[in-house]
Amino acid sequence: MSKxxxxxxxxxxxxxxxxxxxxxxxDNGDELVxxxxxxxxxxxxxxxxxxxxxKKTGEVHLNTTGGRLRRPYIVVKNGKPLLTEEHxxxxxxxxxxxxxxxxxxxxxxxxxEEEDSLSYIAMDESELTSDHTHLEINPASITGAIxxxxxxxxxxxxxxxxxxxxxxxxxxxxxxxxxxxxxxxRAHILFYPQVPLVQSASYSALNYDxxxxxxxxxxxxxxxxxxxxxxxxxxxxxxxxxxxxxxxFYKTYETEERRYPGGQKDKLMVPNPNIMGYxxxxxxxxxxxxxxxxxxxxxxxxxxxxGKVSPPRFMEEVATFGITEEKRRExxxxxxxxxxxxVDSVMLTESLAGNKLVKVKLRSLKVPEVGDKFASRxxxxxxxxxxxxxEDLPFTKSGVVPDLIINPHAIPSRMTAGHILEMLGGxxxxxxxxxxxxxxxxxxxxxxxRAVLKKYGFExxxxxxxxxxxxxxxxxxxxFIGVIYYQRLHHLVSNKMHVRSRGPVQLxxxxxxxxKAREGGLRFGEMERDCLIGYGASQLIKDRLLEESDKxxxxxxxxxxxxxxxxxxxxxxxxPICKGTRxxxxxxxxxxxxxxxEIKSLNVFPRLRTGDKR
Amino acid sequence: xxxxxxxxxxxxxxxxxxVAAQSLGEPGTQMTMRTFHYAGVAEHVPLGLPRLIEIVDAxxxxxxxxxxxxxxxxxxxxxxxxxxxxKGIEQLTLGKVAKIVEDFENxxxxxxxxxxYLESRNLTFRELVKKISKFLNGSARVRTxxxxxxxxxxxxxxxxxxxxxMKLKSLHLFGIKGLSKATVAKDDASKEYFIRVGGSNISxxxxxxxxxxxRLYTNSIRDIEKHFGIEAARSAIVKExxxxxxxxxxxxDVRHVMLIADAMCSRGYVEPVGRHGLSGKKESILARAAFExxxxxxxxxxxxxxxxxxxxxxxxxxIGQTIxxxxxxxKLVMR
Numbered sequence: 001m002s003k004x005x006x007x008x009x010x011x012x013x014x015x016x017x018x019x020x021x022x023x024x025x026x027d028n029g030d031e032l033v034x035x036x037x038x039x040x041x042x043x044x045x046x047x048x049x050x051x052x053x054x055k056k057t058g059e060v061h062l063n064t065t066g067g068r069l070r071r072p073y074i075v076v077k078n079g080k081p082l083l084t085e086e087h088x089x090x091x092x093x094x095x096x097x098x099x100x101x102x103x104x105x106x107x108x109x110x111x112x113e114e115e116d117s118l119s120y121i122a123m124d125e126s127e128l129t130s131d132h133t134h135l136e137i138n139p140a141s142i143t144g145a146i147x148x149x150x151x152x153x154x155x156x157x158x159x160x161x162x163x164x165x166x167x168x169x170x171x172x173x174x175x176x177x178x179x180x181x182x183x184x185x186r187a188h189i190l191f192y193p194q195v196p197l198v199q200s201a202s203y204s205a206l207n208y209d210x211x212x213x214x215x216x217x218x219x220x221x222x223x224x225x226x227x228x229x230x231x232x233x234x235x236x237x238x239x240x241x242x243x244x245x246x247x248x249f250y251k252t253y254e255t256e257e258r259r260y261p262g263g264q265k266d267k268l269m270v271p272n273p274n275i276m277g278y279x280x281x282x283x284x285x286x287x288x289x290x291x292x293x294x295x296x297x298x299x300x301x302x303x304x305x306x307g308k309v310s311p312p313r314f315m316e317e318v319a320t321f322g323i324t325e326e327k328r329r330e331x332x333x334x335x336x337x338x339x340x341x342x343v344d345s346v347m348l349t350e351s352l353a354g355n356k357l358v359k360v361k362l363r364s365l366k367v368p369e370v371g372d373k374f375a376s377r378x379x380x381x382x383x384x385x386x387x388x389x390x391e392d393l394p395f396t397k398s399g400v401v402p403d404l405i406i407n408p409h410a411i412p413s414r415m416t417a418g419h420i421l422e423m424l425g426g427x428x429x430x431x432x433x434x435x436x437x438x439x440x441x442x443x444x445x446x447x448x449x450r451a452v453l454k455k456y457g458f459e460x461x462x463x464x465x466x467x468x469x470x471x472x473x474x475x476x477x478x479x480f481i482g483v484i485y486y487q488r489l490h491h492l493v494s495n496k497m498h499v500r501s502r503g504p505v506q507l508x509x510x511x512x513x514x515x516k517a518r519e520g521g522l523r524f525g526e527m528e529r530d531c532l533i534g535y536g537a538s539q540l541i542k543d544r545l546l547e548e549s550d551k552x553x554x555x556x557x558x559x560x561x562x563x564x565x566x567x568x569x570x571x572x573x574x575x576p577i578c579k580g581t582r583x584x585x586x587x588x589x590x591x592x593x594x595x596x597x598e599i600k601s602l603n604v605f606p607r608l609r610t611g612d613k614r
Numbered sequence: 615x616x617x618x619x620x621x622x623x624x625x626x627x628x629x630x631x632x633v634a635a636q637s638l639g640e641p642g643t644q645m646t647m648r649t650f651h652y653a654g655v656a657e658h659v660p661l662g663l664p665r666l667i668e669i670v671d672a673x674x675x676x677x678x679x680x681x682x683x684x685x686x687x688x689x690x691x692x693x694x695x696x697x698x699x700x701k702g703i704e705q706l707t708l709g710k711v712a713k714i715v716e717d718f719e720n721x722x723x724x725x726x727x728x729x730x731y732l733e734s735r736n737l738t739f740r741e742l743v744k745k746i747s748k749f750l751n752g753s754a755r756v757r758t759x760x761x762x763x764x765x766x767x768x769x770x771x772x773x774x775x776x777x778x779x780m781k782l783k784s785l786h787l788f789g790i791k792g793l794s795k796a797t798v799a800k801d802d803a804s805k806e807y808f809i810r811v812g813g814s815n816i817s818x819x820x821x822x823x824x825x826x827x828x829r830l831y832t833n834s835i836r837d838i839e840k841h842f843g844i845e846a847a848r849s850a851i852v853k854e855x856x857x858x859x860x861x862x863x864x865x866x867d868v869r870h871v872m873l874i875a876d877a878m879c880s881r882g883y884v885e886p887v888g889r890h891g892l893s894g895k896k897e898s899i900l901a902r903a904a905f906e907x908x909x910x911x912x913x914x915x916x917x918x919x920x921x922x923x924x925x926x927x928x929x930x931x932x933i934g935q936t937i938x939x940x941x942x943x944x945k946l947v948m949r
Contacts, residue, residue: 533927534632536940546934589934602909604916 014053016060029053029060033118036062041075041105052113063111070109071141072102073121073134081125081135082106108134140201140440148202150377151425151438151485152418160416163379171375171487172247173213183252183347183359188366188490190214191246196377196485197429198422200439214377214487215245216426220394220402220466221411221480224386232385233374234405236393240368244403245488247366249495250344255306255333257356264311266331268292268356271309277330279304292358297343299335305343305360306333333360337519338497340364364494371493374486378419380410381489394466394475401469402481421446423482424462428452430483510550510590524549550590558582561607563596584610627943629927631877634870638855641864642666666858669851672878672886674836679814681793684829690806693798699824700796700809702789706735708746709783716779718772723779725764735788742787749785754778790818816841839884847884851875898922900929 014029015022026032033053039045050068052061075082083106090096101107110119121134128135140148146165147153153161172188179189193212196203203209224234235244259265269291270284283304286297291307299305310331335341344363351357366372368384375381395401411419418438425436428449437444450460458464463478498516505512512521524544532541555564557575564583566573573583586608599606624630645663660668660677668676683703689695708714713726725746729739743764747756754768766782768775792813799810814834819825820841832838833854839847855871877892878884885891893905899915899922914920922929927937936942 529931530632530636533937533939534629534636536627536629536943538936538938538940538942541931542934542936545931551934587934589932592933595932599912602912602916604912609921 014058014060016062018062019065020061020063023062026060029055029058032060037118041108043103043105047102047105047109050109050111050114052117054117061113063113068111070111071115072107072109072137073119074137075106075108076122076128076132076135079128079130079132081128083135110134140442143440145202145206148200148440149206149208150418151196151198151200152421152443153440154443155416155418155421156378157415160379160414163381164375164377167375167379167381167489168213168377168487170489170491171213172245172490173487174211175213177211179250183254183345183361184250185252187250189248189250190488191243191248194485195435197483198425198436198438198485200443201437202439214485216430216483217244217403217486218400219404219406219423219482219484219486221406221408221423222394222466222475223407224388224393224405227386227388228382228405228407231382231407231410233382233407234386234388234393235368235384236390236401236403237387238390238401239403240387245368245374245486247488249341249364249366249492250361251339251341251364252359252361253305253333253335254357254359255308256351256353256358257308258310259353259355260311262311265355266308266310267328268306268308268358270307271330271332275309275328275330276312279330279332279334283334292346292348293343293360295343295345299339299341299343299362301335301337301339303335304332305335305362306358308332335362336517338495366492366494368488369493371497373489373491374404375489376419376422376484376486378416378422379414380406380416380419382406382410390469392469394469394479396464396466396481400481404486408480419484420480421449423480423484424449424453426483426485427458427462427481431456431458505550509594510552512549546587546589551587552590552593554586554588554593555583556586556608556610558584558610561609562605563593563608586610627938627940629939630873632927634873637866637870638859638874641859641862641866644864645862661858661861666855669835669854669858670874670878670887672835672884672891676834676836678812679832679834679837681809681811681814681819681833682829682831683809683811683819684801684806684826685808685824686826689824690808690826693807696798696807696809700798700811703793703809703811703819704796705789705791705793705813706787707783708785708787711787714779714783716775718775720767721769721772721775722765722767723775723782725766725782727763729762737787745787746782746785749782750778790815835884844879844882844884848875848879851878851884896926898924898926898929900932901926904928904932 012028012030014026014032016024016026016032033051036045036049036051040047040049040051046064048064050063050070052063053059054061083101087096087101087106091098091101098107102109110121115121119133120131121136122128122132123136123139125135143153143161146168147161149168150156150161150164156164172190174189174193175187176182179187190213192215194215195209195212196214197216199209223229227234240246255268257266257268270287270289271278271291273281279302283302284307285303286293286299287304287307288294293299293305308331309328312327312329339362341362341364344361346361347359349357349359368374368387370384370387372384373381374384390401393401393405422438424446425438425444429436432452432455436449453462454460459478461480462482463480466475466479466481467473468475496516498519500512500519500521503512503519503521514520514523529541529545532538532544555566555573556562557564557578557580559580559582560575560578562575562577564573564575572581574581575583596606596608642663645666664677684690685696685699689699708725711728711731715724715726716722717724727739727742732739732742739758743756743758746764746766750756750766754766754770757765757767759765766778768778770778792815794812796809796811798807800807814832814837816830816832816837819830820827833850835847835850835854838850852868852871852875855874856866856868859866859871874887878887885895887893889906894902894907896902896905899911899920902911924930924933924935925938927939930937
């Protein structure tokens with residue numbers, strides 16, 4: 001038995017699979033693979049084909065399906081890359097394209113299986129040997145478009161790169177130059193976007209330098225009293241007043257004059273006071289004759305933007321009264337909570353169904369304030385905790401005051417050395433007026449940045465002597481200060497702030513609603529309840545779960561224990577089950593009343609035995 | 615010692631249950647799936663959250679039981695003696711001492727035996743053959759070939775043949791049933807050797823006189839309950855839970871663990887926390903309905919005509935009254 005095993009592993013006989021499905025046998029795996037690769041290299045076989053060969057199991061896998069992750073490589077023959085200077089020049093002049101290179105066999109796309117089994121890829125041209133089959137175009141291409149914009153990513157820990165990439169998507173910038181004509185439901189525009197001083201080679205390719213999303217901040221790494229603990233940041237008030245990270249927020253409301261079955265339709269107008277659900281008159285004050293608000297009017301929450309009346313929801317209402325016009329209901333579009341804004345523009349058009357369509361765009365200025373979120377491109381995010389007057393902030397001997405102060409504790413545990421390098425690079429760039437290249441694996445090295453700083457008379461490590469703005473005293477320690485690109489993220493407190501004391505309740509349970517849009521409360525959940533039990537705070541539990549929630553007074557029959565009713569016309573209370581009239585008024589949560597009803601629906605009759613509180 | 619101080623006693627109306635639950639539950643969320651091993655036992659013993667759940671659920675078949683067997687003074691100091699006993703305890707099946715080969719062509723099973731090993735354990739080849747024929751109980755023909763191997767032929771289906779060979783493999787020969795992987799370890803405190811063995815079988819070990827029965831320990835709480843009683847089981851629950859928390863480096867006051875153990879043993883037998891145990895047997899209908907299987911509890915209560923006395927916490931919150939704990943426990947009385 002052992003003998004046959006040996007011969008099998010030694011033989012070159014292989015099983016061939018095409019796209020994972022058994023195709024057949026071949027007597028010589030090496031030869032098969034060699035000839036397939038040769039045929040593919042002269043493009044007799046499609047470049048979409050990838051092949052892998054497992055000598056141990058004697059399997060050859062051919063793959064041509066979609067959905068495999070593949071990367072392009074320069075083909076190498078006899079230790080020489082097939083891509084020549086001639087190709088590059090032709091590419092530049094536009095004579096040939098990328099696709100031509102692939103068709104010619106200069107570029108191969110490899111999938112992960114082929115990369116692992118049949119290829120030998122050189123990272124750099126200098127290390128090429130005759131054994132190599134392919135050459136990496138650029139090692140930095142292992143990342144995608146977004147990660148490639150992170151400066152010095154090879155100096156950061158990988159979780160931070162992931163976080164930086166996801167935060168870059170939330171940054172405010174100039175997302176479209178025609179933003180004035182667009183009616184996006186929400187949009188942010190940064191006032192003065194700046195091109196980053198430290199940037200990688202992909203910036204121009206991605207047009208990031210044409211639509212940047214951030215600004216270069218002067219940042220000091222130090223503590224500022226207690227204000228920048230736990231990722232909080234301190235911002236210079238004078239910088240903010242000089243429009244640092246200032247942005248504008250657009251929000252669009254829209255409505256349509258809909259037609260309903262039965263020939264009725266909505267009407268855009270200033271509603272009559274006798275209409276169903278008429279709001280306070282004050283709220284309609286900004287409407288024009290046509291029932292639509294005018295541009296450049298300032299609005300507050302609950303203000304009507306577009307006045308609209310609709311036909312009643314149910315036809316019976318029409319039938320009982322016979323008059324259609326009088327019984328129409330109010331259906332206006334109003335500004336939601338927190339919308340202190342100016343009407344930017346009003347658009348009148350027609351919807352696809354041919355109805356009159358109105359869009360109102362509100363504009364509000366968003367000056368950075370305490371609670372707004374900022375992030376560098378290294379996954380270092382923070383929230384403004386204090387906007388300090390410039391005179392209270394530290395300054396260098398040349399009089400430079402930081403725009404932002406971050407806490408040194410934010411750096412070591414997260415291992416974002418790239419953040420430090422970018423600060424150094426930004427400082428060097430600001431001094432000599434050249435952009436600093438921070439491309440992965442090939443960015444300007446630290447030594448060169450240090451040399452630049454030295455050349456301009458700065459401490460080469462980026463640390464400077466700072467003076468306390470309040471006392472004027474010199475700090476005992478030197479402070480690392482530099483220029484780094486910071487982004488304002490679209491999590492603005494002014495769009496999130498929400499409070500409630502009293503407010504709407506749910507129809508079914510009589511409990512407070514949930515969520516900011518419904519002016520809801522914050523849930524006092526099961527675990528919070530457990531905590532109060534743990535403290536023995538029984539009055540407080542009752543307050544949270546009953547008084548401040550869904551307390552109701554229910555009549556309970558003292559004889560049979562079922563829920564009673566009150567007949568308003570006869571001014572009499574009675575029990576519908578036993579016809580008794582002895583009633584007790586019991587306070588309970590509406591949810592419990594609902595539970596009793598549901599138990600009844602199970603054909604179980606719950607009785608409440610009432611009595612005086614013991 | 616005798617004089618119990620009043621200071622550590624909690625106040626009336628203190629919510630000890632909730633506090634115990636929180637004190638155990640909060641570190642429980644931090645418990646990692648990281649697992650350590652008991653020294654000497656190669657097999658994986660569940661630790662951390664899985665083990666905690668196992669204890670609290672009072673499982674009968676725990677995923678890996680262990681026993682610590684201490685011997686009487688005559689044996690425990692001598693490593694060689696202890697090792698000999700350990701070897702004797704370990705269960706050996708036919709599959710472990712012999713090679714069992716199926717021959718489907720001739721519908722037979724061949725058992726190749728290491729006779730020398732058998733004789734070292736005081737079992738002759740003849741006795742083994744007898745044992746096997748007794749085990750098969752005439753369902754197959756048993757023959758011996760040249761005193762080296764046993765040939766079993768049976769006129770059955772192939773499936774039956776395979777089943778037979780599987781059964782033969784697990785035929786008990788030496789040691790105590792259910793015990794495997796016996797290793798000898800040294801107790802650093804008392805400088806004596808003890809045996810750590812996988813599996814749990816107290817009733818068989820009871821018969822061995824070398825064993826110091828008073829120090830026998832198993833991590834199977836159900837076994838402890840059966841052989842040593844409810845008080846021992848309670849102590850075992852405390853010990854096991856405490857051990858799980860300590861191994862994870864989580865500091866939990868024993869008194870919280872003791873409260874849980876007390877609750878689990880309060881009816882005189884070990885019962886789980888949860889649907890089939892403490893929570894499922896609560897007095898209040900509303901509290902049970904609020905926990906799990908709402909409709910089942912409501913309907914059953916209606917069939918029996920049950921009444922909710924409203925003494926617990928959950929039910930009073932449901933109906934919107936103050937709970938009878940803490941500040942709700944006391945009342946003002948007019949004099």
